[in-house]
Structures are given as C-alpha cells and as structure tokens.
Amino acid sequence: MQESTGASIEAFLKPVINYISIAIEIAIAIIITVIVVVTLVGIIRVIVSRSKREEQTKHIQYIRYTLIRGLLIALDFVVAADILKTILAPSSNELAILVVIVVIRILLSWSLTKEIQSHADHLDRIG
Secondary structure (H helix, E strand, C coil): CHHHHHHHHHHHHHHHHHHHHHHHHHHHHHHHHHHHHHHHHHHHHHHHCCCCHHHHHHHHHHHHHHHHHHHHHHHHHHHHHHHHHHCCCCCHHHHHHHHHHHHHHHHHHHHHHHHHHHHHHHHHHHC
C-alpha cells in the first residue's frame, strides 16, 4: 500500500513540476527579453543625447548596473528551474550535472554581485 501511494504522488507531481518549470523558463525568457530591450533603449538614448561625456559615462554605468541586476534575477530563476527538473527520482548522472551547473551559476552569481558592488561604488563616487 505504501509503495502505490508513493508512486501515485510521484505520478501526480511529475507533470505539475514539469508545468512549473516550463512556466519558470517562460518567465526567464520574458525577464531576459525585457532586460535586453531596456538596455538597448538606454544605450540608444545615451548615444543620441547631446549630454557631456561624464554624464554619458554615468548613464552607461547605471545601464550596466541595471543589466547585471536583471541577469542575476534571471540566473536565480534558472537555478530554480534546474532544481525542479531534477527533484523527482534523479539519477546519479543528473545529480552530478545539477551540482556542476549550480556551482558554475553560484560562481557566476558571485562574480556578477562583485560587479554590481563595483558599479554601485563607482556611481556613488561620480554622482
């Protein structure tokens, strides 16, 4: 009786988790698309504007800061989607791949966080 209950829960959860991870991936695509569009619009505005060089540099730094923050958010969603895909009855191979992916993304997230801090410090100094 216990085995059939576990199997039925897994049979129910598998499609639910698949739908959730698909929804997360769609959210990731939307987030990245919005980030890219906002960044491109911001860069075009800076290029077209006739403001001083220092002012343009400040705007570009802020645009980069916003881009990196958005990418960090998208990266968190990607890790969540990967964990959800691997959560039900993972094989040792899938777990190893997940660990490698999570470690790489943690390092990337740490690097981007350092970049954000650098930009925040620079923006504080110039403006």
